[in-house]
Each structure stands twice: as structure tokens, then as C-alpha cells.
Amino acid sequence: MPGSDKYLPDQKSNSVLWYAVCGDPKIVQHKFQAFYDHGDKHVDPPSSDQIKEWYRNFRQLGFVDVQDAVIHEEATGESVPHVEQHSKKGTVISTVLHKLNNLFLDGPSIRTFHPYHMELIRFNDVADLEERKNFAKAQLEHIRKWEPILQSMWFTGEAKFYTDGRVECHNLIYTDNRKPDETENLPHKVIQQYTPSNKPNIVVWAAMNSELAIGPLFFTDAITSENYKQTLKTFVSKLHQVSSSNEHPILVQDDCNLHSNAEVAEFLEKEFPNHWIGAGSKYAKWPHHSPDLSPINFFLWGYIKSRVYKTSIEDGDVDELKKRIEEAFKNVTPDLLEEAVEEYKTRLERVIKTHGHLVDATIYGEEIDYDQLKVWGTYAWPYI
Numbered sequence: 001m002p003g004s005d006k007y008l009p010d011q012k013s014n015s016v017l018w019y020a021v022c023g024d025p026k027i028v029q030h031k032f033q034a035f036y037d038h039g040d041k042h043v044d045p046p047s048s049d050q051i052k053e054w055y056r057n058f059r060q061l062g063f064v065d066v067q068d069a070v071i072h073e074e075a076t077g078e079s080v081p082h083v084e085q086h087s088k089k090g091t092v093i094s095t096v097l098h099k100l101n102n103l104f105l106d107g108p109s110i111r112t113f114h115p116y117h118m119e120l121i122r123f124n125d126v127a128d129l130e131e132r133k134n135f136a137k138a139q140l141e142h143i144r145k146w147e148p149i150l151q152s153m154w155f156t157g158e159a160k161f162y163t164d165g166r167v168e169c170h171n172l173i174y175t176d177n178r179k180p181d182e183t184e185n186l187p188h189k190v191i192q193q194y195t196p197s198n199k200p201n202i203v204v205w206a207a208m209n210s211e212l213a214i215g216p217l218f219f220t221d222a223i224t225s226e227n228y229k230q231t232l233k234t235f236v237s238k239l240h241q242v243s244s245s246n247e248h249p250i251l252v253q254d255d256c257n258l259h260s261n262a263e264v265a266e267f268l269e270k271e272f273p274n275h276w277i278g279a280g281s282k283y284a285k286w287p288h289h290s291p292d293l294s295p296i297n298f299f300l301w302g303y304i305k306s307r308v309y310k311t312s313i314e315d316g317d318v319d320e321l322k323k324r325i326e327e328a329f330k331n332v333t334p335d336l337l338e339e340a341v342e343e344y345k346t347r348l349e350r351v352i353k354t355h356g357h358l359v360d361a362t363i364y365g366e367e368i369d370y371d372q373l374k375v376w377g378t379y380a381w382p383y384i
Contacts, residue, residue, distance in 0.1 A: 007046060011036060012064045015046055016055050025051045114302035116167075116174040118361040123289045129356030135287040136348040136356075143345060150341055154214075155252045156207040156235070157296040158223065162199045163321050165309045167301055170256040172291040172361075174302055200316045204325055205231050207239075208300055209249075210341040213332045214238050216325050225261035232264070236271050253278040254286050254294060292361035293347050299340035304328045 007015075014035065018028045025048035032045040046054075054064045143149055159169045167174050203223050206215030217231050243249060251272050253259045265280030277284045291297040307328040313320055347359045 009064070011043070012046075012054050015051050016058050016064055019051050019055050114299075114306035116302045116305060118292055118297060118302075119173055119175050120289060120291065120358070120361055120363050121171050121173065123358070123363045128287065128289050131287040131356075132290055132293070132351050133356040135284065135290075136293075136351040138284060140345070140348050140352070143348075149250070150345060151210050152248060153250045153252055153341065153344075154207050154209045154239070155294050155296045155341075155344075156205070157254060157294060157301075158203055158205040158219070159301045160201050160203050161305070161308065161321060161325060162197055162201040163313045163315050163317060164197070164199045165305075165312070166197055166199065166201075167305045168197075169291055169297055169301060170254055171289055172297060174305060200318050200321075202318050202322055202325075204304075205235075206296065206300060206329070207235055207251075208295060208332075208337055208340070210338045211334050212242060213300070213329060213337060214242075216329055218322060223258065225258060225264055228258055228261075229264055229267055232267060232271075248275055250283075251276040251278075252286070252294070254291060255279055255288050292359045293344065293351070295337075295340035295344050298343070298347075298360055299336070300332070303332065303336070307331060 011032070015028055015032060018031050019025060028051050029045035029048075032043075036043045058064055157169060159167055161167050203219040204215070205217040205219065206213060208214070214235060217234060219227060219231070221227065239249060249272065251268060253276075255278070258264075260279035262280070265278070268276045268278070268281070274283050278286050287293070304325060308321070308324040313324070350359050351357070
């Protein structure tokens with residue numbers, strides 16, 4: 001194993017930032033080789049253990065190297081010390097890392113809440129990319145003007161839980177394909193294709209903000225615009241119980257056709273005047289095919305799924321499934337919710353940096369070509 005002292009400060013720093021983005025050391029190693037291994041200048045990538053150690057140091061101490069933290073503790077009046085054995089470039093890198101602590105601190109953590117990966121059933125590519133980028137810019141501008149807006153947002157959505165362990169949302173299915181099969185040669189190709197399931201299931205609705213989850217609410221019959229609106233009324237009633245009249249919550253829903261119903265839009269405009277996101281909203285429209293941006297999807301449903309299916313459910317036992325879902329919701333803590341909402345902001349920033357590309361999600365049948373790593377930006381690449 002190569003010693004950690006063979007790596008320059010910027011190589012360690014970038015490895016930490018890349019790991020914060022994707023949470024997978026093997027992807028970091030591919031990125032490292034593409035970024036630093038040029039021509040006759042060969043640099044072996046750091047090991048998985050080294051990457052994790054650097055990141056662990058950064059999480060705990062705010063610095064990649066423990067020695068930097070020791071020096072920092074001994075220093076007085078200096079946010080980041082200037083040390084002789086570090087180059088000027090190295091000191092700058094350490095400073096940047098220290099300042100980025102809050103932004104990247106929990107990058108991989110949000111992805112380890114559950115072992116499942118989001119795969120989109122449909123993505124329209126160019127048109128979607130531009131729409132996602134514009135949405136992200138507008139939302140970040142709102143947040144820049146008034147930071148507490150994040151705490152005012154209630155992310156909502158529904159998911160279909162099957163007794164066989166499958167969970168689906170609008171345009172989204174969870175799989176365990178977090179990374180390519182190591183036995184396969186690169187580039188890796190996802191060969192699975194979406195097929196509907198005929199297994200017994202139940203549709204669950206929930207809402208969450210940075211402090212509280214409301215739900216689960218179950219649809220006993222096929223979901224329609226009418227019973228969906230009734231579910232929203234139930235949510236509003238519960239919301240009044242946990243919020244004051246001085247608060248101005250912002251409801252967020254995705255671009256599902258069901259949410260586009262005119263009566264639903266009319267109801268939301270009445271209850272959340274100019275304070276809701278979705279089809280028909282005057283405030284903001286949720287970008288098409290973007291479940292990867294909502295904490296409901298990249299955190300909540302995957303987390304609930306991981307707890308519900310720890311052991312298999314007898315095929316057809318929907319009552320047992322419902323009971324497990326209710327129990328799983330009791331384990332959702334405020335800390336997890338707060339972190340997920342903060343991750344929403346991080347994802348918006350990443351969408352802009354990557355010109356609209358997906359965050360922590362892939363598309364069925366998409367080819368991943370690692371040669372593209374050589375032309376991708378420092379922090380921008382499709383997450384496997």
C-alpha cells in the first residue's frame with residue numbers, strides 16, 4: 001500500500017471532495033487516475049482505506065491530515081495556520097477544505113442511510129437538463145436572499161411499497177445497483193429494463209421538513225385526484241397542529257400527472273398562496289423527471305424501505321407491510337431530516353455545476369464510459 005505522504009495536499013483534498021460527492025472510493029480512484037495520471041507522469045490512486053481515513057479526519061477535525069489539526073489546535077488567533085513544511089498551495093487547499101466543512105461534511109452520510117440507488121425510468125435529456133438548471137438557480141437565489149426558507153419547505157410525495165420488497169415512486173424505482181459489478185470490464189452498461197409488478201402493494205404518502213415527518217398516510221383505494229386532494233386536506237389539518245400562524249410553509253410536490261390536476265392546484269393556491277412548488281404554481285414549477293432532487297426520494301423512501309424489508313414479508317400480507325411502514329416512520333429522527341434538507345441545497349448547487357445532470361441517480365439502459373472522466377469537470381460526473 002503506498003504511503004499517504006506520497007500524495008500532494010491538493011490530491012488528498014480533491015479525493016476528499018470527490019468522496020463527499022459520491023460516497024464510493026472506487027469511483028474516486030477512477031476520477032483520481034483520470035485527473036492526475038497523464039502521459040509519462042504516473043500516479044497510483046490512493047487506496048480505499050486512505051480515502052476513507054482522509055475523509056474521516058476531515059469530518060472529525062476539519063483537516064485531511066491529523067498533523068494539520070494538531071498545528072491548528074496549537075495556533076492562536078489563526079483559523080488555518082501557516083506552516084513551513086507545507087507549500088503555499090497546500091496551505092490554500094487546507095484553508096479551502098476548512099471553509100467547505102459545512103458544505104461537504106455529510107456528503108456520503110446521506111447516501112448511507114439506505115443501501116438503495118435511484119434509477120429513473122424516463123429522462124428527456126437536453127430539455128430536462130436546462131429546466132433543472134434554471135430551477136436550481138432560482139431556488140438557490142431564494143435561499144440566498146432568505147436562508148430560513150429551507151426550514152419552511154415541506155417536501156411531499158407518495159410511494160408504492162410491494163410485499164416482495166420493491167418500492168416505486170413517480171418515474172423512479174429503487175435498485176441495489178450503486179456501482180458497477182467489479183467483475184465486469186468497463187465501461188459498464190446497465191442492462192436492466194423497467195417492468196411493472198403485479199405483486200400486492202400499498203401506496204403511502206408522506207411529508208417532511210427539516211424537523212418533522214408527517215405520515216404515513218395510506219391510500220386504501222386506487223389513487224385519484226379526489227382522494228389525493230383529501231390527503232392534502234389531512235396534511236393541512238396536521239400541519240396546523242404543529243405550526244404557528246406566523247409561519248409560512250412552502251409545500252413541494254413533483255411533476256406527477258396526478259399533481260397537475262386543476263382542482264389540486266386550486267386547493268394548494270388557497271392553502272399556500274404563492275407558497276407552493278409544483279405544476280400550476282405561480283411560485284415555482286418542479287422540474288420534469290427530477291426525483292433525485294427531493295429529500296422524500298433520495299432519503300425518506302429509501303430509509304423506510306431499508307427498515308421495512310430487513311426480513312421478508314409473506315407474499316400478499318399487506319397488513320404486515322403497513323404495520324412495518326408505520327414502525328419505520330417512528331425511527332425517522334430530526335437529525336436525519338435536517339441533514340436531508342441541507343442535502344437538498346447541496347444538490348441544487350451540484351445541478352448547476354454539472355449543467356443540469358442527475359445527482360445520485362442513473363437511467364435505465366444508460367452506458368457509463370469512464371473515458372469521459374478525462375473531460376469532465378473537477379467535481380462533475382454522473383453518479384453510478
